[in-house]
Amino acid sequence: MTTENAGTAKTSQVLPPPESRDRPAPHVGPPRGPAARLMPPRPGNVHRRRAAGTLAASDCLVALAVAVPAATPSGGGGPSLLPLALFSLLLPAVLLPLNARGGLYRTALTASALDELPALLGRVAAAWCAAAAVLAALHPGDALGWATLPAVVAAHALLACAARGAVHSGRRLAGRRRPRSALVIGAGPAGRRITAALQEHPEYGLRPVGMVDPGGPAPGTDEGDGAAGDAPIPLPVLTRDEEIVRAAIQNSVRDAVFTCDPASDPETAALVPLFGELDCTVWLVGEAARTAVPAAGPRFRGGDHLWGFACRRLDPAPRRRPAGLRRKRALDVVVAAVALAAAAPVLLACALAVRIADGPGVIFRQERIGGDGRPFTVLKFRTLRPRDEHESATRWNVADDRRMSAVGHVLRRTSLDELPQLWNVLRGDMSLVGPRPERPYFVQRFSQLHPGYAARHRMPAGITGLAQVHGLRGDTSIEDRARFDNHYIDTWTLWRDVRILLHTAGSLLRPGGS
Structure with a gap:
């Protein structure tokens, strides 16, 4: 076990006050319900999934519709069973992955079935050629003729194009009636022009509810040509991450429109993973959409635009998590269950000592941030009774607090106060080994101050970790802790977890906690 928040707090170094702004803060109310969390669980972009599912369903229906006449012999009668079954199964199995990869x-904001027709035609032809080859190999008597195959491919492509046209028209109509809330990143002239275009043209299905200015330029800074459309937009301007998260949750924001290349500015680049956590579709609109280097992934179809502004969708890089987490979870369950059973007398003795020394309320509960940025309630034996919840959530350490009883000092120095976290491990809130979880207030501050701190949440939080066994606990360098934690995640193996657990067990014989 390890402890944290020991030593003398260096608040001037780790907790600078928020930057002051010359302009008034935007009207963004406090979060309610799930919004009270630092970062909400990823709900899934319903619009994006539904749009892709509708298009895939239309492709399947068209494939089945074309399979019936293609399987019918030229002499009349009903369709042959083998060709019908083959075309019905093989065509969607080949066509859908080809379309997805393409x-x-x-x-897309301005999806057009006619623009998609050339790409669709090539993939339909490939799927039918594969199906015809398999049919000819299995049953040569039902093979498609050289004249029939081109006709079937052409009919399939035209029907698929018509079906896609109907789907795109329905989506545009739904977008006009119920536009999705969007945030525009960039409060300069380019951002104002694009915001005005979205407000004047609801057919794109986006309704701006705020503008994001991550750099917070001083009033009067001009970055455009002063053309018409640069007039101020009556929307709130958001400058800090917490404002963006609150506005996104309260307005159900599902789209983020960047008006400048994120790679050109570190503060703007940091917003891309933030909107990824909020599960927003990220668009790059304007001059940057033509000049920025496209990210890896499916080839960008350059016909998409927003009222003449070049537009393309940006997909954040997939978050890589180490393989073998099921084995890690199995180790956690086995070791935590055995440890809880073996430590039951110690747990009972600690609980009784806390009850006698400090009165009711043996278990201390506190919100922490764990894997994937999800909040959970950590359990510890109470060693100090804070004045209020704000003190508990924002005070860095309590090592020298005179309110701590002798029992509290013993529990903290021996790390016995953290034994209830074995129950957190069994519940799946934590792991035995991983980055130490921190309170939302400090996660927010450290993520702003130390590059790589937020990346620690790729792995479930742990009772102990590589940083702790190297002595980085208490009031030690947060940057060093983050570096050790990320190194642990990047080089994780199950044996490394076992080694850290053995090292931690050995350190319990040399108590030196808080």
Whole structure:
């Protein structure tokens, strides 16, 4: 076990006050319900999934509709059973992955079935050639003729194009009636022009509810040509991450429109993973959409635009998590269950000592941030009774607090106060080994101050970790802790977890906690 928050707090170094702004803060109310969390669980972009699913369903229905006449012999009668079964199964199995790999299920602001027809035709031809070859190999008597195959491919492509046209028209109509809330990143002239275009043209299905200015330029800074459309937009301007998260939750924001290349500015680049956590579709609109280097993934179809502004969708890089987490979870369950059973007398003795020394309320509960940025309630034996919840959530350490009883000092120095966290491990809130979880207030501050701190949440939080066994606990360098934690995640093996657990067990014989 390890402890934390020991030593003398260096608040001037780790907790600088928020930056002051010359302009008034935007009207963004406090979060309610799930919004009270630092970062909400990823709900899934319903619009994006629904759009892709509708297009895939239309492709399947068209394939089945074309399979019936293609399987019918030229002499009349009903369709042959083998060709019908083969075409009904093989065509969607080949066509859907080809369309997905070609980006034909990616959302676009101005999707057009005619623009998609050339790409669709090539993939339909490939699917039918594969199906015809398999049929000719299995049953040569039902093989498609050289004249029939081109006709079937042409009919399939035209029907698929018509079906996609109907789907795109329905989506545009739904977008006009119920536009999705969007945030525009960039409060300069380019951002104002694009915001005005979205407000004047609801057919794109986006309704701006705020503008994001991550750099917070001083009033009067001009970055455009002063053309018409640069007039101020009556929307709140958001400058800090917490404002963006609150506005996104309260307004159900599902789209983020960047008006400048995120790679050109570190503060703007940091917003891309933030909107990824909020599960927003990220668009790059304007001059940057033509000049920025496209990210890896399906090829961008350059016909998409927003009222003449070049537009393309940006997909954040997939978050890589180490393989073998099931084995890690199995180790956690086995070791935590055995440890809880073996430590039951110690737990009972600690609980009784806390009850006698400090009165009711043996278990201390506190919100922490764990894997994937999800909050959970950590359990510890109470060693100090704070004045209020704000003190508990924002005070860095309590090592020298005179309110701590002798029992509290013993529990903290021996790390016995953290034994109830074995129950957190069994519940799946934590792991035995991983980055130490921190309170939301400090996660927010450290993520702003130390590059790589937020990346620690790729792995479930742990009772102990690589940083702790190297002595980085208490009031030690947060940057060093983050570096050790990320190194642990990047080089994780199950044996490394076992080694850290053995090292931690040995350190319990040399108590030196808080």
